[in-house]
Amino acid sequence: MTRLALITGGQQGIGFGIAEALVGVGFRVALVARSKTDTPEVGAALEKLGARARYFRHDLQEIDRVGTVLDAIESEMGPVTTLVSNAGVPAKVRGDMLNLSPESFDFVLGVNLRGAFFFAQEVARRMVDRPSDVYRSLIFVTSVSATMASIERAEYCISKAGAAMMAELFAVRLAPHGIGVFELRPGIIATEMTAGVKDKYTARIEGGLVPAQRWGQPEDIGRVVVPMAEGNLAFASGAVVPVDGGLSIPRL
Template structure:
């Protein structure tokens, strides 16, 4: 049976880093995001990954079409053996949480939590309907913000804390069926999303914020996903893994 990975947000940043590592491990890849098919980052990712990858346009807020996404993947590549729930959005505007507007709250939770849940739900249903001899897994890429509070982006932190519980719930539900579920919590990763705050965080990293004393890279996340997807941590089902260079370690 082919190893097939569906990666949301796989066309750039952390998602592309994960895609590269899974492609190197022999996976066929379905990248999904709300970007247009002809968007430069989509075309660049497909050109780099070659025949190993396809692209499917999907907005996580569109929960009515999750079955269609899986239908397309199955028709073109086969059943999904690894689902990486990676796509997410930041707070629309950083600022005082007491001034947080409902539309920003709803947008962030609509993508990071509601949309992610219902796509994972459909993946899990199909995994259960079609038992396989191959190891199967779901990996939720959340954030250190699941447990580290940032009052200037409350909606993002709330969404990631909820996503952490979502991963735990899926782990409990699917463990009896041999399907591994894991949560990765990246720290400060150098991607398009963090480009606007690079100078600010570079200074803080150099000042000791991150014990590893460097920015994280997408490959740091991808290199952790591969052994999880392949079943090398099968009995660690439900594990929460910080990939943050020590950022979230408690310190005096």
């Protein structure tokens, strides 16, 4: 069986960094996101990744269509051997959590938690139903915000804390089947999502917020994903790996 990684949100940012790393070690990749197929970022991603990559449009909020997109991927590329659950949305508006609206709360959790869960659920079902000699894995990209409180984006933190438990649950459920499950917690990574707060965080990073004294890059995440997807950490299923330059280490 050919190794195939399905990466949600793989057309840009952290997801694209992961896609590049996996293609570099021989994986084929299915990029899944809600962007239209003819958008510039999708075209650029496919051009850079080459013949090993395909793009499939899907909105994680449409949980009733998960089977449809997976059927399309399997028909064109074969069974998924690695799921990288990476797609996510930030808080619509940063502000006092006492003013957080139900609409913003529901939107963020609808993508980052509800959508991510039911997508992973269907991938896991198919993996369990089709035993394979090829190592399989689910890799959840959450955030340091799973445990570090940011009161101006409460809904995002709550969604990532829930996603952390989601990863643990899948790890326990899938361990008897030899399917590895891992959680990555990126810190401050230079992506489209963080572009709007670049100046703010650059000053804080230079002031010591991040011990590594630099922004994280998407390729930093990709390098960590590779050994997980290849099975080199198979007996470490359930592991949580911060990729944050030391940001989340408690300090006085």
